[in-house]
Amino acid sequence: MGNFLLIPIILFGLVILFSSFFIVKQQTAVAIERFGRFHSIRQSGLQMKIPLVDRIAGRLTLRIQQLDVMIETKTLDDVFVKIKVSVQFVVIREKVYDAFYKLEYAHDQITSFVFDVVRAEVPKMKLDDVFVKKDDIAIAVKRELQEYMSDYGYDIIKTLVTDIDPDSQVKAAMNRINASEREKIAAQFEGDAARILIVEKAKAEAESKRLQGQGIADQRREIARGLEESVEVLNKVGINSQEASALIVVTQHYDTLQSIGEETNTNLILLPNSPQAGSDMLNNMVASFTASNMIGESMKKTNVKKDKE
Structure with missing residues (x-):
């Protein structure tokens, strides 16, 4: 009979012994109450x-926690936005009692x-x-929270405005404005690129025309020099200037006819192309030069008379 009573007593003693000890994890605080009254942390x-006197009233984590809060509000220009604010907070190790007993629902x-x-x-x-000054909003939130929550054993580590989401129609309008x-x-x-291209093209054409004109001028200058040298060579062999000019004109006339004849598919016709064409051309040139000299001499005499008067 005594052995049967001893076994329950031993079991009860073991239960009491094991219930006397408990383990608290790292970065955790436990509130102990004795007969319903706070005893220790x-x-x-x-x-x-x-056992049977003290009990674990609750456990609080001392790690940094994060609470994400989504708020819908209206801006000054009457646009509804959803703003997500992330609050990082921690229980102050020296104020675990305040955090556990003064505030029941810290997140709320x-x-x-x-x-x-x-x-x-x-x-x-x-x-x-709102987008530009989101840091100012976060600072204002932290300032208010820090001032209030520190009395309840909580330290506000940081507040962040992590998302700003305007109404879908407003976002579409903003995207259209940005695209425009x-x-x-x-x-x-x-x-600007087209204007630069036109300007550069015009400059290139102008430079091309300038170079082309310079080339034509140089070509004519060389032709005149060549004619002058030809006349000097003919003068040396006893041919006067008028005869030399006639010979050169006739020679160039027939050289032109020969070059035209070498082209099989040309539609060019040289007028006049009779044998007297070279002589007529020379006579016309001589007459033109003579008339030009007479006019020039007349203008010189007129200018001299005006100067004397």
């Missing part, structure tokens, strides 16, 4: 409590403050300013 490691409190600050700041800004601006810039660049 236990840190990581093997800990002991009085942080969410409420984020809503309050964002909906107070964003309506003061236009949509473009880019098309405008592209058109300006294309116009």
Whole structure:
């Protein structure tokens, strides 16, 4: 009979012994209550409590936590946007009691403050300013949270505005505006390129015409020099200038006829092409030169008389 009573006592003793010890993980804090009243905070490691007297009231992580809050609000230019704010916070090791007993739902409190600050700041800004000043919004949220949550044992590490999502119609309109601006810039660049191309082409044509004119001038100068040398050579053999000129004109006339005759598919006709053509051409040239000299002499005499008067 005694052995049967001993076994339950031993088992009860073992249960009491094992329930006296508990393990707290790294970066974790445990609140111990004695008869329903706070007794102590236990840190990581093997800990002991009085069975049936002490109990574990709860555990708090001391790691950095992140809470993502999505807020929908309106900007100054009446555009509805969804803003995602990420809050990184941690329980202060020295204020575990405040974090456990003063605030029951920390996430709800942080969410409420984020809503309050964002909906107070964003309506003061236009949509473009919200994108530009998102860091200012994050700083305002952290300032308000830090001031309030520190009394409850929480430290706000950082707040980030991680996403700004305007209404779909507004985004489509913004994309169209952006595309129009880019098309405008592209058109300006294309116009500048076309204008530069036209200017450079005109410069090239002008340079080509200049060089072509210079070439023609040089060609005529060399032809005149060659004619002059031919006349001098003929004068040396007893042929006067008029006869030499006639000979040169006739020679060039027949050289031209010969070059035309060498082309089988040409439609060019040289007029006049009679045997007297060279002589007539020379006579016309002599008459023209004589008339030009007479006019020049007359103009010189007239100018001299005017100067004397």
